[in-house]
Amino acid sequence: MYLTVERGKRMDVEVKKELVDDVVEDEGLLIPADSYLAAGIHIGTQYKTAHMMKYIYRVRNDGLYILDIKATDERIRIAAKFLARYDPEGILAVAARQYGHKPATVFAEKIGAHAITGRYIPGTLTNPIHQNYMEPDIVVVTDPMGDSQVIKEAVNVGIPVIAMCDTNNMIANIELVIPTNNKGRKALATIYWLLTRETLKEYGREEEAERCKIEEFEAEVF
Numbered sequence: 001m002y003l004t005v006e007r008g009k010r011m012d013v014e015v016k017k018e019l020v021d022d023v024v025e026d027e028g029l030l031i032p033a034d035s036y037l038a039a040g041i042h043i044g045t046q047y048k049t050a051h052m053m054k055y056i057y058r059v060r061n062d063g064l065y066i067l068d069i070k071a072t073d074e075r076i077r078i079a080a081k082f083l084a085r086y087d088p089e090g091i092l093a094v095a096a097r098q099y100g101h102k103p104a105t106v107f108a109e110k111i112g113a114h115a116i117t118g119r120y121i122p123g124t125l126t127n128p129i130h131q132n133y134m135e136p137d138i139v140v141v142t143d144p145m146g147d148s149q150v151i152k153e154a155v156n157v158g159i160p161v162i163a164m165c166d167t168n169n170m171i172a173n174i175e176l177v178i179p180t181n182n183k184g185r186k187a188l189a190t191i192y193w194l195l196t197r198e199t200l201k202e203y204g205r206e207e208e209a210e211r212c213k214i215e216e217f218e219a220e221v222f
Helices: 009-022 033-038 050-055 069-083 098-111 148-157 185-202 206-211
Strands: 056-059 065-067 091-095 114-117 138-141 161-165 176-179
Touching: 033 069, 033 185, 050 056, 050 069, 050 176, 065 069, 069 138, 069 161, 069 176, 069 185, 091 098, 098 114, 098 185, 138 148, 148 161, 185 206
Parallel strands: 091 114, 091 138, 138 161, 161 176
Antiparallel strands: 056 065
16 A cells, blocks of 8 residues: 655655545544645654554655554544543643644633643642642643653652653653644644644533634744
């Protein structure tokens, strides 16, 4: 099934065509397959971990691993249902990665949660005398590598973690993985937008969900 193509633009076109062809008429997807691909959701890294193998669709000729957009779509739905089991005030979104700052913040604002972007101060979840001490019920992280400290603290105090994971991420101590390119500006905007929209729907806040626009989640180009 896999195609032998040259590196560069033609390769990207062929990979996208193959992925779209494998998703029959976007059946059941939250957005068209082309929209996922245009955002670069499927673009992984040249490294993979055993933990992420089941979410990898194929490996490109240049060694780049491609994520399965159907798995991403499915996991966004599951994550939304999981989040909706908690009061929005008990949800904390964390993003050390620069392109995750805006989408994580907007996600929190839209659903009524909290967000920590940029440098995470150790002890925020574990030290009661810490100035910014918090006791969330669940944490959403943008990148297990960049947000490793908050994952460590969440585990210590028994808080479940949802994480956006690329092909090179370890997923130990993560309750729910959303497989995605977690480095790209448009990819992170798309994931957080869909997660916001679907979570609002699970809360029964349909009108708010419909008002969410992806442009609100897109960070500026740095």
